[in-house]
Amino acid sequence: MPLRLFNTLTDEKQDFTPVRPGRIGIYVCGITVYDLAHVGHARMLTAFDAAVRALRWTGWQVNFVRNWTDVDDKIIRRANERGEDPQQFAARFIDECRKDMQALNILPADAEPKATEHIPEMIELIGKLIERGHAYAAKGDVYFSVRSFPDYGKLSKRNLDDLQSGARVEPGEQKRDPLDFALWKAAKPGEPASVTWQSPWGPGRPGWHIECSAMSQKYLGITFDVHGGGKDLVFPHHENEIAQSEAASGNQLANFWLHNGFVTIDAEKMSKSLGNFRTIRDLLGQWDGEALRAFLLATHYRHPINFTEAAVADADRRIEYFYETLAKGDAYLSQKKYTGGEPRPVDEHVAAFRDAMEDDFNTAEAMARVERVYGFVNARIDAKAPPAEVAALLHTARTLSHVLGLVARAPLDAIRERRLVAARRKGIDPAEVDRQIEERIAARKAKDFKAADAIRNKLASIGVELRDGPQGTDWRVLL
């Protein structure tokens, strides 16, 4: 099956055709770093990470660019409030964000350009726009003249007259038309030197949109394959990028535009004003990073996801099931002294998974396919199937999970780590649990099942579940 992608530009699912055969250039608008990243950022990161992994796995040579916006009004304001230099402030949050990304198993992009490191490219692009009559300088600011670009609105399906009514001019702005937007902002009194650059129009700093036009062109060329980001960027950010890039070059910016849906909380968009804002960091204190990732991948990237504890718990259960199955499979093969070498994946399952991912990155469908494979692993082990058969299924489950960026750890390590996270969430003391288990083992040896059951019930009441097996007694935290 060919790769099919839903394109915001055409509002339909289309067969993908690359600019250059076998290669895909992708630019995704990253994060503006003025605070810890939230679950919405996690969704964007996870969606495009899974997409890139899937593309590589299916044989595409991918050039993936994800930028950092490290200069903007909010960064400057926040940094000022804390008496910190804006550049250092932004750099600090990039570091914090990278920690979160690691926990979510997000791979680094091929290039992660920062806006502040591409000021000359932006100045050059702005110069070209002025030259071509699409932009004008006014008292140290430079604005893009929206009316000079006839295609304006083609991505967000808006017409200029509708926009006109809602547009407004901030005090101090020098716009000729309220719809025009800033390419360059003159430095204001008191702004730190670290966020002020010299330009032909005087000292200042770039507007938000121009960085993506400049950086995407630098790393991916004039017309590239895929441009992505959150749905809220469609207007005005991506619309403005298109206007800048296409007005400057006369060519299409990107052939496919992909936008991920929002994460909502209690069915409302997260926002600071509503106070329903959840940072990744906050969640990682309670949940396993892979469980969060699985939660985000369980819904198609374009649809909204409603964040609930129950939904994350559900995803957590799946990750648990995956690791338990891997551990059981590994144990089975080693017990059977299996030495069949590198097993072949099971074609049927690989094909079903691949079809799902190539259908507009349908991770929900793909997850269901993977789960089925784990189910087969367990079923065949229970049926005492030949090790070679189990090995093939196990290998398939692992491979496909890795494409989704799941199950990255050694099973036994993961199970132990996950249990600690869960115990912390529930306020359970692992050492105390171990002590009680010792007591119960003694009771069971003495055939005092009444005492043994009493201990189990006591532990169950605080959310600890015991598992008696041939190797002794193990425990898990109930969700």
Place this chain on the structure above:
RNA sequence: GGCACCGUAGCCAAGUUGGUAAGGCAAGGGACUGCAAAUCCCUCAUACCCCGGUUCGAAUCCGGGCGGUGCCUCCA
């Protein structure tokens, strides 16, 4: 007001270039177990917000409603 999106079982969620409803959770039954848990097997939507229309055939297309969300200002 303009522009998009969404409405599928108790819950979550695929399927929407039409062909007769994936999967998960929960629930019930069974195997296994000292009892459990884990695991496996079986059952679980004549039905896809409502009303019309097109069609041999519609959850999928068209029209009209109802309900919800987002964007139109910074926002993943």
